[in-house]
Amino acid sequence: xxxxxxxxxxxxxxSLALLALGGFVVFETQGIAETQGYSQVGPRxxxxxxxxxxxxxxxxxxxxxxxxxxxxxxxxxxxxxxPDRTGFVLISAGVVLHMVLIGWAGFILASTLLFVLxxxxxxxxxxxxxxxxxxxxxxxxxxxxxxxxxxxxxAGLFGG
Amino acid sequence: METxxxxxxxxxxxxxxxxxxxxxxxxxxxxxxxxxxxxxxxLTVALLLPATASFDPTGALIMFAGIYYGAMxxxxxxxxxxxxxxxxxxxxxxxxxxxxxxxxxxxxALATSAIGSxxxxxxxxxxxxxVSPFAVDVALKFGPAEYFSVMVLAFVTVSAVLGSSxxxxxxxxxxxxxxxxxxxxxxxxxxxxxxxxxxLLDGLDIVVVAVGLFAVGETLYVATYLNxxxxxxxxxxxxxxxxxxxxxxxxxxxxxxxxxxxxxxxxPAGGAEIPTFLSYATEKKLSQHSAEFGxxxxxxxxxxEAANNASASGTLMPLLTLGxxxxxxxxxxxxxxxxxxxxxxxxxxxxxxxxxxxxxxSMYIGNVIxxxxxxxxxxxxxxxxxxxxxxxxxxxxxxxxMGAYGIRNSWFDLALLYGIGLLGFxxxxxxxxxxxxxxxxxxxxxxxxxxxxxxxxSQGDLSxxxxxxxxxxxxxxxxxxxxxxxxxxxxxxxxADAIGxxxxx
Numbered sequence: 001x002x003x004x005x006x007x008x009x010x011x012x013x014x015s016l017a018l019l020a021l022g023g024f025v026v027f028e029t030q031g032i033a034e035t036q037g038y039s040q041v042g043p044r045x046x047x048x049x050x051x052x053x054x055x056x057x058x059x060x061x062x063x064x065x066x067x068x069x070x071x072x073x074x075x076x077x078x079x080x081x082x083p084d085r086t087g088f089v090l091i092s093a094g095v096v097l098h099m100v101l102i103g104w105a106g107f108i109l110a111s112t113l114l115f116v117l118x119x120x121x122x123x124x125x126x127x128x129x130x131x132x133x134x135x136x137x138x139x140x141x142x143x144x145x146x147x148x149x150x151x152x153x154x155a156g157l158f159g160g
Numbered sequence: 161m162e163t164x165x166x167x168x169x170x171x172x173x174x175x176x177x178x179x180x181x182x183x184x185x186x187x188x189x190x191x192x193x194x195x196x197x198x199x200x201x202x203l204t205v206a207l208l209l210p211a212t213a214s215f216d217p218t219g220a221l222i223m224f225a226g227i228y229y230g231a232m233x234x235x236x237x238x239x240x241x242x243x244x245x246x247x248x249x250x251x252x253x254x255x256x257x258x259x260x261x262x263x264x265x266x267x268x269a270l271a272t273s274a275i276g277s278x279x280x281x282x283x284x285x286x287x288x289x290x291v292s293p294f295a296v297d298v299a300l301k302f303g304p305a306e307y308f309s310v311m312v313l314a315f316v317t318v319s320a321v322l323g324s325s326x327x328x329x330x331x332x333x334x335x336x337x338x339x340x341x342x343x344x345x346x347x348x349x350x351x352x353x354x355x356x357x358x359x360l361l362d363g364l365d366i367v368v369v370a371v372g373l374f375a376v377g378e379t380l381y382v383a384t385y386l387n388x389x390x391x392x393x394x395x396x397x398x399x400x401x402x403x404x405x406x407x408x409x410x411x412x413x414x415x416x417x418x419x420x421x422x423x424x425x426x427x428p429a430g431g432a433e434i435p436t437f438l439s440y441a442t443e444k445k446l447s448q449h450s451a452e453f454g455x456x457x458x459x460x461x462x463x464x465e466a467a468n469n470a471s472a473s474g475t476l477m478p479l480l481t482l483g484x485x486x487x488x489x490x491x492x493x494x495x496x497x498x499x500x501x502x503x504x505x506x507x508x509x510x511x512x513x514x515x516x517x518x519x520x521x522s523m524y525i526g527n528v529i530x531x532x533x534x535x536x537x538x539x540x541x542x543x544x545x546x547x548x549x550x551x552x553x554x555x556x557x558x559x560x561x562m563g564a565y566g567i568r569n570s571w572f573d574l575a576l577l578y579g580i581g582l583l584g585f586x587x588x589x590x591x592x593x594x595x596x597x598x599x600x601x602x603x604x605x606x607x608x609x610x611x612x613x614x615x616x617x618s619q620g621d622l623s624x625x626x627x628x629x630x631x632x633x634x635x636x637x638x639x640x641x642x643x644x645x646x647x648x649x650x651x652x653x654x655x656a657d658a659i660g661x662x663x664x665x
Binding site for chain 1: 327333335337341379380383386550555559571575578586590608612
């Protein structure tokens with residue numbers, strides 16, 4: 001086991017988030033009405049157990065984070081050295097905009113925009129090509145799934 | 161005899177024109193999507209689940225089984241030519257097969273992997289056919305206490321025993337169990353953890369969770385950390401066919417790999433990872449060409465690939481006879497059954513024999529179609545590998561969002577998809593395994609139900625879990641799989657201390 005000079009902030013934050021989630025689950029469980037019925041065990045027992053489990057895991061991982069770091073982590077320091085934040089933001093924007101737009105703009109337009117943004121997030125430098133492929137793919141998927149496979153997708157601005 | 165009759169009537173179902181076509185479409189789609197780099201079998205089945213929604217249960221499940229098998233075949237092609245394993249079970253194939261491809265032997269590597277998968281898949285299906293009725297007999301003796309104990313075993317093996325860190329595995333399991341709590345309590349109908357949001361009353365759909373973790377999370381991760389340079393695709397040079405010597409060196413590893421894979425698939429041991437590594441180690445030991453291992457030995461592709469596919473058939477045994485998923489992929493297949501209100505288990509063999517046996521028969525047919533699709537047409541699939549990364553992931557996200565939105569046409573599911581995608585991103589970044597989340601999500605509510613039923617029978621007496629012989633045995637096994645590896649590690653450390661030097665553990 002290699003000991004590191006500094007505690008990994010991310011590891012500690014995740015451990016604390018698990019702890020907090022466990023506390024939240026236990027707290028919320030108290031709001032569930034206890035009706036036992038035949039089984040002697042009501043709807044509270046499992047949430048209590050699971051909340052406790054989360055808390056224990058969070059504590060365990062927090063202890064690991066503070067005593068030399070999480071155990072048996074793969075060596076990916078090189079991989080994680082220079083994150084591409086622009087890519088992350090562009091893809092996130094694509095997914096969120098898709099969510100906002102799909103209702104009124106329709107599946108085809110929302111998916112086209114999603115495709116272009118994700119491709120850009122991966123460093124594509126050919127926006128015209130991306131738009132063309134996106135439009136063809138979205139349209140093809142739309143008609144395949146609504147006409148042949150019986151899924152219902154919003155037509156949006158193209159709809160009557 | 162009874163089994164043979166059942167199987168024959170199953171073929172009658174599977175060979176109808178509609179089901180044959182659905183099976184064909186399933187394996188083709190499965191191969192096409194499974195071949196895409198970064199798309200493993202679990203994501204393939206999750207992405208394609210919506211495509212099956214409009215058919216009758218039998219047809220849909222036949223198509224779905226085809227997708228599963230196709231994804232397994234397609235994944236091997238990617239591993240060999242690109243050295244990017246879609247999941248941990250194909251790491252060995254990726255290593256050894258890619259070395260073969262680098263030495264200009266991509267053809268035989270793909271061939272031994274395809275034929276080995278066919279052999280293992282077919283033998284696995286034969287075993288599934290003839291062992292299932294016995295498993296059903298055992299399963300019929302299971303009461304709620306036994307079901308609960310088996311689920312506890314699955315929880316423990318999937319999270320704490322397999323994988324690099326028990327702490328992270330268990331954390332992932334509890335995250336899955338927490339997600340599983342959301343929705344209406346199955347016994348009392350009370351809303352739990354819905355935070356007053358009506359969309360959460362039905363709970364989180366496993367497709368949203370699986371696609372969020374695998375597609376959105378993985379896309380974010382690859383774009384942020386791995387999007388550098390271009391992957392080198394090994395060219396398909398020379399003949400796809402295997403030489404006489406290749407055959408001679410392949411057939412025994414196929415059979416041995418199958419022997420490793422099927423039993424490991426049947427038990428809750430996390431799928432194909434262990435048997436593929438065991439098969440690789442065995443072949444290395446037995447081979448007369450052991451010096452070639454690590455540089456592209458055909459045995460090192462043939463054995464693990466067979467083990468991988470045999471274990472895929474083995475996984476279906478606990479899934480069909482007990483309703484117990486032991487891998488992420490199996491959890492999604494279980495969700496496909498539940499989509500039609502079907503709960504796999506011993507009773508399903510009684511109430512829906514044509515569905516179960518039609519499904520099993522379709523696997524024989526699917527394996528033949530896959531062999532035909534993969535050997536002569538491998539060149540077509542290889543073309544899919546050269547899709548540039550931006551277009552590939554953009555396309556994956558179109559299907560991911562469509563799958564999530566199509567469930568009930570609500571933007572809320574897309575918000576969940578992104579939220580779970582962020583979770584998947586963080587989990588991938590910090591090496592927290594994803595499979596325990598899915599197994600916890602789908603087995604959590606089922607295990608709670610069985611626990612409460614068991615206590616209803618025993619009138620609140622907890623000892624029912626240790627006084628019933630089957631349940632007690634399963635719990636004892638659970639304790640053993642936790643304690644033995646830890647004790648073994650302790651003994652090793654004490655020995656090392658006694659000798660006076662520390663061995664790296």
